Amino acid sequence: MCRQFGPPESLSLEEVPDPEPAAGQVVVDVAASSVNFPDLLMIKDEYQFKPGLPFSPGGEVAGTVSAVGEGVDAGLIGTEVMALCGVGGFSERLAVAQRALLPIPAGMDMPTAASFLxxxxxxxxxxxxxxxxxxxxxxxxxxxxxxxxxxxxxxxxxxxxxxxxxxxxxxxxxxxxxxxxxxxxxxxxxxxxxxxxxxxxxxxxxxxxxxxxxxxxxxxxxxxxxxxxxxxxxxxxxxxxxxxxxxxxxxxxxxxxxxxxSFTARQAEDHRRNMDELAGLWSEGKLHPAVSSVFPLEEAAAALNELGDRRVIGKAVVTTARP
Ligand SMILES: NC(=O)c1ccc[n+]([C@@H]2O[C@H](COP(=O)([O-])OP(=O)(O)OC[C@H]3O[C@@H](n4cnc5c(N)ncnc54)[C@H](OP(=O)(O)O)[C@@H]3O)[C@@H](O)[C@H]2O)c1
Known part of the structure; x- marks a missing residue:
């Protein structure tokens, strides 16, 4: 959790209540969340998008749908998905709009899926x-x-x-x-x-x-x-x-x-078509997404520092071990 703006060391690991899915939302049990440059800027209050405090960083996740809110097909429960969430990815569970979900290409592992979008x-x-x-x-x-x-x-x-x-x-x-x-x-x-x-x-x-x-x-x-x-x-x-x-x-x-x-929001259909095309290229073996380091959730600050220190090649990923 980011409770005050500052460097990665100012983040804290906390137990919080499980999220409830609002109408149009699902809850994703997060398996992995990748680190992006804006995560680092957001916790320092240096990014154009400013989430209110407190928040958990992490802009994209891969995981499994475990609950659905009103208006969402319960058949989605158990589906493996990747999702663009903006914030909140460095957590075990996350409520996210159904429209933010994308299918994981068959055979892609969770850390790679969390790094792909x-x-x-x-x-x-x-x-x-x-x-x-x-x-x-x-x-x-x-x-x-x-x-x-x-x-x-x-x-x-x-x-x-x-x-x-x-x-x-x-x-x-x-x-x-x-x-x-x-x-x-x-x-x-x-x-x-x-x-x-x-x-x-x-x-x-x-x-x-x-x-x-x-x-x-x-x-x-x-x-x-x-x-x-x-x-x-x-x-x-x-x-x-x-x-x-x-x-x-x-x-x-x-x-x-x-x-x-903005493109994903303003041209949602074009965005989905692009992701379909990318999934196709990946399935044909033409793309090679690279995860260079994987950190447990407890070490999310180290993952952010690795990015800030220019040590990441490809992507760094935070994974969530669940009992
Ligand atoms: N426009 C968009 O829609 C969009 C979408 C996603 C990301 N972005 C932006 O794209 C940029 C890269 O994001 P990313 O997640 O790919 O980050 P990243 O993995 O950290 O890559 C950034 C690269 O920039 C280079 N760099 C040069 N000076 C740096 C410095 N002082 N600190 C850190 N890196 C430095 C590094 O390569 P060398 O060490 O080889 O120089 C590093 O590999 C960010 O500004 C992000 O906000 C924009």
Missing amino acids: TAYGTSYHALKDRGRLAAGEVLLVLGAAGGVGLAAVDIGAALGAVVIAAASSEAKLAAAGAHGAAMTINYAEEDLRARLKELTGGQGPDIIYDPVGGDLAEPAFRSIGWNGRYLVVGFAGGPIPRLPLNLPLLKGAELVGVYWG
Whole structure:
């Protein structure tokens, strides 16, 4: 529980009453909940969405429906589901709207299912809907071994892009390579612009996927190819960058915002179709969601710190042992 805003150490583990499902809701017995960057921001009161205190962090879960509220088919009880909940995932049981549920692809384990929705949903929406990625295009992914970044590498490769992965360590770049990146850039050691020029024969990437922002955004945008699309996904690097508007003009390029959370609410049918397509790609063995570390609920703070310290490759997951 987050009772006061602060670092992960200020969270407390507590027994609370079991949730009751309201009309239109189900109760999910949570098996796993993955850690996303916004969880860290929310407990510090640094996120755009501000849940009232107290709350339990955790924006997405996988588990089993154990109760249903008024208006929900009781046949759902016993179904394994993944769900986008926003907050409350780091718990044993959670009441969530039925409309937030999605089926778990057959054969996918709970930690992977808890990691799939946000990372793969965001990156698929970004690349397909917002970036109009075509096979053969060159895709640069910044923060390429993070949650959404590694998913973007994986999806980009599955859709036939030539993926250039950029990240801060060799271990992270090795993970991106294993997920289909054809080329890599270690931006902790190499000059991003010079290396991009070298790797693309001076042409620049067609699409740039940026969940990092900070000091990387402007040099990355300056390197983009003609008619390029720059996908603004997040600002894990800290400061929100400011770009001179002559840059998109000079390259005939697009600066494209990506807000998957709003997309799931405003275009619910498109979101469900995307998740169906992703489940299909996963079932065909074309996607490889990676869970690098699993923490018991008691160690949720350590999971959040691992993310904040840039040590996670792919996803960190919190699991719930139930008596
Ligand atoms: N727009 C949307 O719809 C949407 C949806 C989901 C997430 N997001 C955003 O996307 C961003 C990434 O989320 P995520 O859950 O994938 O996080 P993550 O797993 O922690 O990945 C973030 C990556 O950013 C890089 N990074 C650079 N500077 C960092 C710093 N000071 N602290 C932490 N990481 C840093 C790290 O890679 P290196 O060490 O290789 O630099 C890290 O792997 C967040 O800003 C999140 O809010 C946006």
